[in-house]
Structures are given as structure tokens and as C-alpha cells.
Amino acid sequence: MTGKERVMKVFNHQKPDHMPCFSVNGTPTYEQMEKVGAYWPEAHERAEDMAKLAMAAFTVLGFDAVRVPFCQTFEAEALGCKVKSGGKENIPGIDHPPAYKLEDEPVFPDDFLQRGRIPQLIEAVRILKREVGDQVAVIGGIIGPFTIAGAMLDAVPILKASFKEPDKLLPFLDVAEKAGTALGKALIDAGADLICVEDMQASPDLIAPRTYRDLELEYQRRQVQALDVPVILHICGNVDKIVEYMTATGAEALSLEPKSDVDAARRNAAATTIIIGGVDAATTLFMKTPEVVKEAAREQIEMGLDVLAPGCAIAPGTPTDNLLAMVEVSQEYTS
Amino acid sequence: MKILEDFSNIFTRYDLNIEVARQEARKVSKDATLQTVADAVVVGETEECEAATKAALAAKSPMEVINDGLIPGMNEVSRLWDEGVYFLPQVILASDAMNAGIALCEEKMGKAMDKKGKVVTHTAEGDIHDIGQVIVNALLNANGFEVVNLGADVPVDKVVEACRVNNPVMVTGTALMTTTMTAFPKIAAQLKRLGLNIPFVCGGGAVSEEYVTSFELGIWGKEANQAPGMAEDALAGDNWNDMRSKWNG
Numbered sequence: 001m002t003g004k005e006r007v008m009k010v011f012n013h014q015k016p017d018h019m020p021c022f023s024v025n026g027t028p029t030y031e032q033m034e035k036v037g038a039y040w041p042e043a044h045e046r047a048e049d050m051a052k053l054a055m056a057a058f059t060v061l062g063f064d065a066v067r068v069p070f071c072q073t074f075e076a077e078a079l080g081c082k083v084k085s086g087g088k089e090n091i092p093g094i095d096h097p098p099a100y101k102l103e104d105e106p107v108f109p110d111d112f113l114q115r116g117r118i119p120q121l122i123e124a125v126r127i128l129k130r131e132v133g134d135q136v137a138v139i140g141g142i143i144g145p146f147t148i149a150g151a152m153l154d155a156v157p158i159l160k161a162s163f164k165e166p167d168k169l170l171p172f173l174d175v176a177e178k179a180g181t182a183l184g185k186a187l188i189d190a191g192a193d194l195i196c197v198e199d200m201q202a203s204p205d206l207i208a209p210r211t212y213r214d215l216e217l218e219y220q221r222r223q224v225q226a227l228d229v230p231v232i233l234h235i236c237g238n239v240d241k242i243v244e245y246m247t248a249t250g251a252e253a254l255s256l257e258p259k260s261d262v263d264a265a266r267r268n269a270a271a272t273t274i275i276i277g278g279v280d281a282a283t284t285l286f287m288k289t290p291e292v293v294k295e296a297a298r299e300q301i302e303m304g305l306d307v308l309a310p311g312c313a314i315a316p317g318t319p320t321d322n323l324l325a326m327v328e329v330s331q332e333y334t335s
Numbered sequence: 336m337k338i339l340e341d342f343s344n345i346f347t348r349y350d351l352n353i354e355v356a357r358q359e360a361r362k363v364s365k366d367a368t369l370q371t372v373a374d375a376v377v378v379g380e381t382e383e384c385e386a387a388t389k390a391a392l393a394a395k396s397p398m399e400v401i402n403d404g405l406i407p408g409m410n411e412v413s414r415l416w417d418e419g420v421y422f423l424p425q426v427i428l429a430s431d432a433m434n435a436g437i438a439l440c441e442e443k444m445g446k447a448m449d450k451k452g453k454v455v456t457h458t459a460e461g462d463i464h465d466i467g468q469v470i471v472n473a474l475l476n477a478n479g480f481e482v483v484n485l486g487a488d489v490p491v492d493k494v495v496e497a498c499r500v501n502n503p504v505m506v507t508g509t510a511l512m513t514t515t516m517t518a519f520p521k522i523a524a525q526l527k528r529l530g531l532n533i534p535f536v537c538g539g540g541a542v543s544e545e546y547v548t549s550f551e552l553g554i555w556g557k558e559a560n561q562a563p564g565m566a567e568d569a570l571a572g573d574n575w576n577d578m579r580s581k582w583n584g
Contacts, residue, residue, distance in 0.1 A: 084488075090461045090515065096487075155466055159424040160431075163379070205540075206466065208422035237540070282541040315541070317517070 003064030007137040008193070010274060010306055011230045011252060019301065019308055021330035022065035023057065024139060024196040024232045024255045024276060026091065026313035031320045032056035040316075041085050044071055044092055047123035054128060058136045060320065062327045065137035065194070068124045070313075072143050072198060075179040076151035078115035079106070089316065098154035102161055102168050106152065106175040113186050121183075122190045129191030137194055139232070140187030144199025145219040146207070148176035155201070162211045169215060177219040184227045196232040196255070197223065205237035212242050220249040232276060236312055243268045257311035258284075258300055266304035276307040279326055286315040290325035297329040308333075361414075363407035372400060372436060376408030377415075379428025381435045388436040397440035401448055405436045409477035413560055416470075423466060430473030437476075450481035452570045453503040454562075457485035457494050458539075459515040467509040467539045470559040478563035480504075491518050495525045498533055505569040507562065509539040516542050520550040527551055534575040536565055544583055554579045 001009075001017045009016040033039045036059065038052035050068050057063040071091040077083045084095040100106060109115065113122070128138045143151075149172040150158045161169050184195045201207070202216050224231045233246050234255035243265045246254050253274035256265055262277050269275065277300055279285050284296050297308055308330040314323065363373045368391040375384035384405075391400045412429040415421040441447050454475050458465040465487035472482045483501050485493060498506055506526075510516035519537045526533060537547045538556030547555040552575045556562065561582065568578055 086461060090512075093461070093488075156427060156469060159427055159466070163424045163428060204422065206423050208424065211422075211424070283543040283545075287543055287545055315512075 002134070003058065003136040004134065004193070007064050007307075011194070013272060015335040017334060019305070019330045019333040020064040021308040021327045022063040022137070022139075023067060023310050023314060024234050024253075025067070025141075025198060025281075025310065026070040027057040027061070027063065027067055028053050028070050029314060029316050029318050029320065029323070030089075032060050035060050040070075040088050040090070041092070044069065044086075045117055045120060047120040047127060050120065050124040051127035051131065054124065055132055058132055061323045063136070065139050066128055066132060067139040067141060067196070068128065069121050069141055072147065072200070073151070074116065074118055074121055075143050075148050075176070075183055078109070078112050078118050079148070079152060079175065079179055081151050083116075091313075094151040096154070098152060098157070100152040100172070102153060102157060102165065106172055108175045108178040108182075112179060112182055118183060118186075122186050125187050125190040125192050133191060133193075138192050139194045139196050140184065140190075140192030141196050141198060142180040142184045142187070143176075144180060144197045144202055144216075144233075144235075145173045145176040145223065146212075146216045147199050147201040148179055149173050150201040152176070155206075158201070159206060162207055162215065166211070166215055173215065173219045177223050181223045181226045184223070188227065188229050192229065194230050194232060195227050196234055197251070198234045200236045202242075203235050203237035204239060204241050209241040209245075213245050217245050217248060220251075224250040232274075234276075234312075240264055247273055253307070255309065257281075258296070259311070262300060262303035262305060274306045275304060276309050277305050277311065278308045279310055281310045281312040281315055281318070285310055285322050285326070286318045288322070290321050293322045293325045294329050297326050298332075301329070301333060361411060363411060364403050366395075366403070368394060369400065369404040372404030373408030373411065376405055376429050376433045376436065377411050379412075379425055379432050381428075381432045384432035384436045385439060388439045392440065392443055397444045398448065401437055401440050405433050405440070406477050406479070409433045409473065413474055413477070417560055423470070426470050426473060430469070430476070433473070433477060447481075448479075451479045452566070453481045453483055453501050454566050455483045455485065455494065455497045455501055455503045455506040457489040457497075457506075457508055458487040459508055459510040459518045460488055460490045461515040461518075462487060462510050462512055462539075465509065467511065467559060468507070471507055471509065471538075471556075471562045474560060474563050475566060478566070480563070480566050491521045491525065494522050495529065495531075498526060498531055499529060502531075503533060505534045505536060505566050507536045507538070507556065510537070510542050511540045516546065519547065519553065523550045523552040532574065534565070534569050534573070534578050536562065536578075548579060548583055551575070555583050557582075 006016040038049040043049040043053040082095040230252040232253040233251035238259040255276040372387040535552040536556040544555040547553040
């Protein structure tokens, strides 16, 4: 069974030969860069390098899916935010000061898909589809409304507004949702089998669960409904308090960090919801040994995972051996 | 047959009950004007807090308003945060309200309030989200420390220079991303080289105890609310080794 078949079996609610293992978030590490000869920052900027580095998740690690992009700045950049390069070692971030103020009236630009590095991202998906699309699933990554709005307004102002003037955030969330959805549709057209929505800033670590319910849920739901491939919703941190709302977005799969209670998520999500989770990207995959990784992976799987994955984006300094250990564990769980 | 006398739990939307009902601040002062000040901090209303502070200053000394109104209010916020009642936005709003009140008190005193000691805080280079640090700053402020706030995305050299110039009792670093925390051992090494053996508390989403205790000066900060207690220890003269054995491991 190819990785792609394995992944699609899970998303079709059938039994794969064994549990799939892949990352719904960024996959690159320095070791993979050396092995395939594609590096940051070029792999954040040029389609060929981006696809080459993404493919390492398959060719070097043996993951069942590949994934682009590796940062969270594509939509925000196209909406006018200034991007700060992360150089060779880091991912790009949004620079200060923020591009928008709460009083602004943001507009979704007609030429959104032609802006910034978006054409390169779309092309990278085309390349991945062509080169490895029959062997592994291709995941297109987009950013959730609250997180894009957070990039537009900056973290502290949007957090304050979420309590003081939530209505003022609506035009931003609207534009942000349109941005992610437009990008998601374009990535699907280019060949993405799955879309992953990363919405880091919608985590209860940052916003109150009621803010998620009252402000963000509706926009996420719109986004999920508008995308006609299975959607994976990834929110960082401990999401125990919002798992039910995450399910209500209609996302086929929820991706959780080990900080969340997989067991509770299994109970609180819909019966058909696919739960993706696994090994903590920072404290375990990056810091520990293959043996510890295996133990941690098995422990999480026993709690009810459908897909084994790093809990969040793989830290670039992560040793390849730790990632291979994770893949090895997924193969123990045959059906 | 059991007859229900209380119908309040029938057709209750339990799904709406996701957060503990908004709590009042505990009484922190017998004095009504000071309690009003504390309440304004707890609800995070800057203008309300300024008005209450002005009213309190008519009868009380600025230090009384700070120590018996504004700071106890922020401590209540810290408690509500610890208990999972409050979320990050409320802590940020409360800290704004408290700082606005403190500014009015300082204006009346004609000088800045006396601080216990300085703490340099920063978020690692490459990390643009200083949200964890915002809480650390607020709690240190509320506990009478002078915060030298370097903000987010701060290069190693700038942190070291700020420590050299300010000679703080403690320095903190926050990192949310695994790619940025590698700046911490570099900062620690430079401080050591300059003979500045300042306890260096590092914390944040991506930062593990094992990592921070792998370099000299490093003390792992698990939660933001540990910062004031750690600063007190540093002020009392504990060195980084004492602090590490107390707070870590």
C-alpha cells in the first residue's frame, strides 16, 4: 500500500494496512536540507526549492504525506503585512509594526493569488503532485482566520480587542477567512489531496474558549465548507476546552499536540472525526532519543489516534533518527 | 414521586458553561475607594481604573493606592488566571489598567515608585510574539519590581548589554518556537564571560526544563506566575544554582 493509499483510507474511514505517519505542519530539518540540497530561505520563496525540501519528508523520513509551505506568512504577506526573513535557520515571521490598525477597513484584494510568494506556493504543490503525488498524499497548508487577523493587527491588539471590541474584529476575520479559503481552493486546483488549516492564535492558550465559539467558529466553518477536500484543523497548545467547537467546524480531522487530552478529544469529537496527534515536537522529538520518542508515540497511539504525527511543526534541529523512530512505531499498528 | 422544586437545571445549556462564571475579585481592602480601584484592575477597565485611582488619591497617599488597591487587584487577576477563570486577554487588559493607575500615582508623588530591584525581560531573537513575556512583565510590576522590558525579537547582544548596564537581580527570556530558544545558551555564555552571574530564567511554549538546565545560569520557568517568586529569591541573594535546585528538578 502506498503512503497515499494509506492516508486516503483513513480519510475514507477504511482500514489502512498500518497507521499512517506524517506531519500536518512544517516538516523541514537542517539534516533533510543537507540530504536533498534545498535550503532555507530559498525553500520559503521558490517553488522548486520548496517542493524539493517538502519531498524530503517522503524520501528521507518515509512519511505518508508531504506538505507545503513551512511558515505561516503567505496569506498575511499577500494582505500587505511585512515579512521578516528567518535566514538560513528560521522560518519567516511577520515584522513589526503591524500593517493594520483596528480602525482600518481591510479589503480582500482581487489579485490576492498573484501576490507575494503565493504563485510559488501553488507551483510547489503542482510539482509535488507531479513528482510524488501517486505515492504520498499532498497537503496544502493554509492559515486560519484568527491567526491571519492576528498577523494583520499584531498579537496583543487582537487579544485585547477580542474582549473589548470583538465587533471590530469581524471585518478582519472576514478578509482573513477569504484569504485562507482562496489559497486553499487554489492549492486544491493545483493538486492538494488534503488541506491543513493551522490556526495557532485560536488556541485557548491565547484566546478564551468563548471567543473561539463566538468569534472564530463561524469563520472556520465557512472555510471548511468551502473546501472540497478533507480538511485537517490544527490548533496548538491544550485545546481540551474547544474540541467540541473544533469538531463543529466540520473539519474531517483534528490535529492535536500531546498537551491536549487525546482520550477526551476522542470522546468529545464526533465519532467520525479523525484524530491526528502524537509526539511533542519540542520536548520529545527535538530533545530526546529515538527510544523515548517510540515510548511517547506508543503511549499517545494507545489513547486513540488515527494518525501518528509530530504534535506541531518539526523543529529544524530535530535529529532524523528521532523522526525515523516515529515512523517505525506507526508501522507496528497494523489492522 | 419526586417533585422538583428547582427547575433551574432543566434545559440548561451546559455547552455554554465552558468557563467558570465571571468571578468578582475577592475583597482586598476594607476601604471602599481602594476596593473600587482593585475592582477596576480586575475587570481590566483602564478608564475606570484611572477614575477610581484619582478618587482614591483624594484621601490616600499614592503608595497606599498602589500597594493596597492596584497591586492587590493585579494579584487577584493572577489568581483568576491560575485557576483557569481568566484567559490571556484579560490579564493583558488588567495589566494595562494597573499601569495606568500606577502612572497617576507616580505623577502625584513626583517620582517613580520605589522598586525592589530590576528584572530584564525579553523574548528571544526571531520570536515576534511576546505574549508570555507580557504576563511576566505584568506580574513582576505588580510585585514591585522594575521591569526593563526589551520586548520581542531581541538579539543576544542587546540582552547582554541591558544586563551590563542595568545590573538586574534576574533576567528572563521567553521563546515560543524551537528555532529561537537556541539564543538562550548564547546569552548565558556571554553573561558568564562578563562575570555577570545573573540568574537567567527561561520559559515559553517550546522551552523544556532539560534544555534550560543544560547551560550555566539557566533556570527553567514553567509558568509565568513563578516569575515574582523567583525574583524575590534572586533579590534575597540566591544564586542561579540555589534557584535551580529550588524551582527545577
